[in-house]
Amino acid sequence: MAQLIISVGREFGSGGRVIAEALAKRFDIPLYDRHLITEISEKTGMTAEEVEKYNEAPKVRILSRRVNGYSNSIEDNIAEMQFDFIRKKAESGESFVVVGRCAETKLRDFKSLVSLFILGDMEAKVQRVMKVYEIDEEDAKRFIEKKDKKRKRYHNYHCSGSWGDSRIYDLTINSTRLGIDKTIDILEQYIRERMAAE
Amino acid sequence: MAAAQIFAVIIFVAMFILIVMDKIERHIVTLGCGLLTLVVVFGICMRSGTAIWDTLAIKGFVTKDFWYQVTESESKGINWATIIFIAGMMVMVEGMAKAGFFRWLCMRIAYLVKCKTIPIFITFMVMSAVLSMFIDSITVILFLAAVTVELAQLLKFNPIPMILSEVFCANLGGSATMCGDPPNIIVGTSLGLSFFDFLTNTGLIAGICLVVSVVFFYFAFRKELVTEESGSVDMSKFPKPSEAITNKRDFAVSSVIFGLAVILLITHASTHLTVATIGLFIAVITLIANAKHIPELLKKVDYKTLLFFIGLFVVVAGLEETGILKLIADFIGKISGGNIMLMITIILWLSAIASAFVDNIPFAATMVPIIQSLSATAGVDLHTLAWALSIGTDIGGSATPIGASANVVGTSVAAKNGYPIGWGRYCSKLAPATVIVLAISTVYLFVRYL
Numbered sequence: 001m002a003q004l005i006i007s008v009g010r011e012f013g014s015g016g017r018v019i020a021e022a023l024a025k026r027f028d029i030p031l032y033d034r035h036l037i038t039e040i041s042e043k044t045g046m047t048a049e050e051v052e053k054y055n056e057a058p059k060v061r062i063l064s065r066r067v068n069g070y071s072n073s074i075e076d077n078i079a080e081m082q083f084d085f086i087r088k089k090a091e092s093g094e095s096f097v098v099v100g101r102c103a104e105t106k107l108r109d110f111k112s113l114v115s116l117f118i119l120g121d122m123e124a125k126v127q128r129v130m131k132v133y134e135i136d137e138e139d140a141k142r143f144i145e146k147k148d149k150k151r152k153r154y155h156n157y158h159c160s161g162s163w164g165d166s167r168i169y170d171l172t173i174n175s176t177r178l179g180i181d182k183t184i185d186i187l188e189q190y191i192r193e194r195m196a197a198e
Numbered sequence: 199m200a201a202a203q204i205f206a207v208i209i210f211v212a213m214f215i216l217i218v219m220d221k222i223e224r225h226i227v228t229l230g231c232g233l234l235t236l237v238v239v240f241g242i243c244m245r246s247g248t249a250i251w252d253t254l255a256i257k258g259f260v261t262k263d264f265w266y267q268v269t270e271s272e273s274k275g276i277n278w279a280t281i282i283f284i285a286g287m288m289v290m291v292e293g294m295a296k297a298g299f300f301r302w303l304c305m306r307i308a309y310l311v312k313c314k315t316i317p318i319f320i321t322f323m324v325m326s327a328v329l330s331m332f333i334d335s336i337t338v339i340l341f342l343a344a345v346t347v348e349l350a351q352l353l354k355f356n357p358i359p360m361i362l363s364e365v366f367c368a369n370l371g372g373s374a375t376m377c378g379d380p381p382n383i384i385v386g387t388s389l390g391l392s393f394f395d396f397l398t399n400t401g402l403i404a405g406i407c408l409v410v411s412v413v414f415f416y417f418a419f420r421k422e423l424v425t426e427e428s429g430s431v432d433m434s435k436f437p438k439p440s441e442a443i444t445n446k447r448d449f450a451v452s453s454v455i456f457g458l459a460v461i462l463l464i465t466h467a468s469t470h471l472t473v474a475t476i477g478l479f480i481a482v483i484t485l486i487a488n489a490k491h492i493p494e495l496l497k498k499v500d501y502k503t504l505l506f507f508i509g510l511f512v513v514v515a516g517l518e519e520t521g522i523l524k525l526i527a528d529f530i531g532k533i534s535g536g537n538i539m540l541m542i543t544i545i546l547w548l549s550a551i552a553s554a555f556v557d558n559i560p561f562a563a564t565m566v567p568i569i570q571s572l573s574a575t576a577g578v579d580l581h582t583l584a585w586a587l588s589i590g591t592d593i594g595g596s597a598t599p600i601g602a603s604a605n606v607v608g609t610s611v612a613a614k615n616g617y618p619i620g621w622g623r624y625c626s627k628l629a630p631a632t633v634i635v636l637a638i639s640t641v642y643l644f645v646r647y648l
Contacts, residue, residue: 044616054618062622065557065600066220068336068500070610074620077613142300 003112004029004195007103009169012141012147013125015180016118017027017099022184024097027081027191031090033099037083043081050063054078056100058153079158100151102113105159111198114191117169118183170194200245206516209234210564214275217557224501225555235516244519253423253515254274265388265475274518276511277563278427279387279474281504283377284334286477290455291337292498293484299456300341301442303329303597304461306350313433315355315423319363320412326364327371328410329616331378331401334459335604343611352436357626358617359629366411366596367627370635372604373592374404377463377473380507381562381591385584387474388566392467399585400592403642407593407635414634418490418627428611452486455480475578511562518567542643544574547570547587548593550636554601558591565591582647597632601622 006023010016017033024031037055041048061072071077083106086098090110098107104115120128122144129140152163161168171190175183210253217224240249251257253275264279282386294300304648307325311317322342329338343357350357372379376386376396386396442451462469462476471479485492517523534540545565552561565587573580595602599609599621609619 044614046616046618050618061219063600064220065606067603067606068503070607070618072606072609074613074618077610077618080612 001109002195002198003093005076005090005103005107005110005113005154006097006191007107007113007115008097008099009104009115009117009163010099011119011125011164013129014118014120015128015175015183018180019116019118019175019184019187020097020099023191024032025189026184026188027095027097029095029097031099032086032101033095034113036098036101037084039080039085039166040078050093051078055082056151057153058150058157077152079154102158105161114194115142115169115171116187117164117166117172119174121174124176146183199617201428202239203520203522205243206235206239206520206522209239210513210517214343214556215508215558217560222498223502225505225509228506228513228560230509232512233371235512239516239520242602246519249515249519253512253519255272258412263472265472266470267472275515277384277387278382279472280306280380281298281507283383283387283473283477284380284507285504286479286481287334287377287459288499289481289495290452290459290484291333292495293448294452295341296444296488296495297336297452298444299441299449299452300329300337301345302439302449305437305442306346307440308345308473309433309439313353313431313436315347315353315556316416316420317516318349319419319423320416322360323363323367323415324408327374327404330368330371330604331375332456332463335379336601336607339604339608340363340611343608346382347611347615348437355424356422356617357615358388358619359415359422361608361612361617362619362624362628363411363415365602366415366631366634367408367602368604368608369592369596369602370404370408370411373589374401377462379588379592382560382588383473384559384562385588387472389570389580389584391471391581393463394467395553395581396588397464399581400588401637403585403589406642407638410638411631411635413551414631415627418631448488452484455484455487458483503605507559510563514560514563517564523564523567524571527568528575530568531572531576534576536576538576538648539644541576541578542582542586542647543640545572546565546590546640546643547585548591549587550597550632553591553594554597558602560573562587562591564586579647582643585647586643588635589643593632593635593639596635597625597629 001144004027008020021031035041037048037051041051054075055078057075059075064071064073073193074124079170081102086101086103087106089096090107107113125139125144126140129135129144130137133140133143135143154165166172173183173187213227216222216227236250236253240246240253255275255278258278303325307321308318311321326338326342343361345358346364368556373382374397376382376393376515382396385391452530459480460478462471465500466473466476485495488495530541530544534544549561569583569587570580573583574580596605599605599619609624612619
């Protein structure tokens with residue numbers, strides 16, 4: 001099989017991670033999400049909790065400085081290690097699905113990349129987060145807003161394009177319209193068409 | 199003039215904010231702000247072609263003083279001597295790194311002390327300070343921190359205390375000479391000071407502080423430096439120093455060039471060769487010696503830093519030409535009430551506090567005209583103020599992880615190898631060490647110069 005890289009950007013609560021897992025299964029390729037944390041933790045000797053703390057987190061700008069590509073920010077260093085990891089995987093010819101990590105921008109030079117962004121209606125995202133995290137509506141809404149703000153800051157710091165802007169992805173899709181399962185079907189079909197076209 | 203002053207201040211403040219925000223590359227920020235200064239401040243507000251011409255300082259190249267200087271002279275506008283010297287040293291350092299010089303030196307010293315943790319800790323601190331007297335601290339820390347991590351993994355000790363101590367000593371060593379830290383090059387070339395002037399003034403302070411720092415860090419970190427494996431070290435597992443040398447001929451040549459650079463710098467007050475001449479000469483002989491690799495070496499020169507300096511000098515010239523820096527100098531003179539002791543304290547501690555949080559290069563470039571003006575109006579010895587400024591900007595940067603380039607590089611190398619260093623961890627030991635060194639320096643300045 002020719003190389004296939006699927007990047008999945010997502011709004012919190014949109015079901016992006018579930019969709020990424022399903023796509024990985026349907027194409028029988030590995031999924032890099034939590035795996036990226038354990039990989040970095042094994043490589044550096046840091047605990048998974050330590051890596052998780054700084055994972056996909058924006059740095060505090062006023063407390064950070066960059067010199068000749070080196071940064072004192074732990075968030076920056078963890079992010080760069082993850083970018084390096086997915087880039088090396090891509091260069092090795094491996095097929096995989098990657099969730100977040102600015103992959104649509106960091107891997108855009110690879111022809112085999114299919115970049116997706118999953119969004120959802122706030123009401124549906126709130127329902128989903130309430131169910132998964134067992135929290136009330138107000139907390140769920142606040143949680144979503146906080147998470148999305150963090151992801152946006154992280155993405156927009158490391159990339160020139162804006163997080164969720166349809167112009168930097170091959171396909172952006174609202175998972176609320178057809179539901180998660182149908183969305184997966186549509187995306188699978190789109191990816192197969194793309195593979196056939198190349 | 200009021201409009202020119204307002205625009206000069208707005209441009210300067212905007213430049214600082216944009217540098218801190220780190221969204222746009224800093225050389226683009228300073229060049230953009232420099233261009234605005236030339237057009238808006240000098241062109242539109244002041245309508246002064248002379249101000250533009252003086253700031254660009256191109257005519258300096260054709261004067262004999264720029265290359266061969268018998269008497270002290272001060273420079274204005276873009277400090278081309280600083281830029282040429284830094285560029286020259288960048289070429290030389292690339293040549294040395296390519297030949298494996300730094301890695302060889304680190305490994306050689308580790309071998310000399312039989313790879314024992316505490317002796318490595320102490321010798322690496324001293325080596326960091328000594329190398330930083332001649333080479334930029336980024337390069338020194340890049341190699342030292344990498345070797346420290348490697349040794350830490352082999353000897354099974356925590357490398358964080360060692361990296362932090364090396365970073366501190368690199369900044370301290372940088373303060374000892376004219377070429378050790380960019381603020382010193384700016385202060386030195388702007389005020390016509392020599393390498394020897396620095397060595398016998400800030401160098402002495404740095405030497406005393408180095409001894410104190412080694413003792414301080416030993417007691418602060420000795421418990422953390424205990425290795426898991428006690429007893430004698432099996433040195434057969436360690437990489438041999440000679441393995442670091444990529445090419446024996448290049449290694450020998452780069453060592454000779456480095457030695458030559460040191461000799462030229464130490465003797466430049468008697469040979470009358472300026473740092474611009476030395477920088478250019480060292481770059482040329484490095485390129486001749488590495489004739490096959492000229493494009494590779496030139497490609498590795500950090501042009502962005504050089505452009506950053508050019509833009510910065512223009513923006514600072516905007517403040518100088520419009521009289522803003524004189525107003526600040528007068529203000530410092532006024533609040534100190536003519537008390538020289540207070541003036542020195544303000545310059546040193548203000549520089550130190552500012553450098554702990556913002557880039558010390560723009561700060562030093564801004565402060566040079568201020569101390570010149572302060573010296574002229576308050577009758578204080580300019581050199582004493584220059585030493586206070588150099589010590590403050592060089593040492594103050596050690597207090598926080600963002601205060602100096604060496605800190606950023608050291609913490610980054612540590613984090614990438616699995617040893618993240620947050621603000622708390624960093625400041626708990628280095629901030630007190632910085633305060634101690636600054637206090638010693640303040641007392642030294644009072645005793646020696648007043």
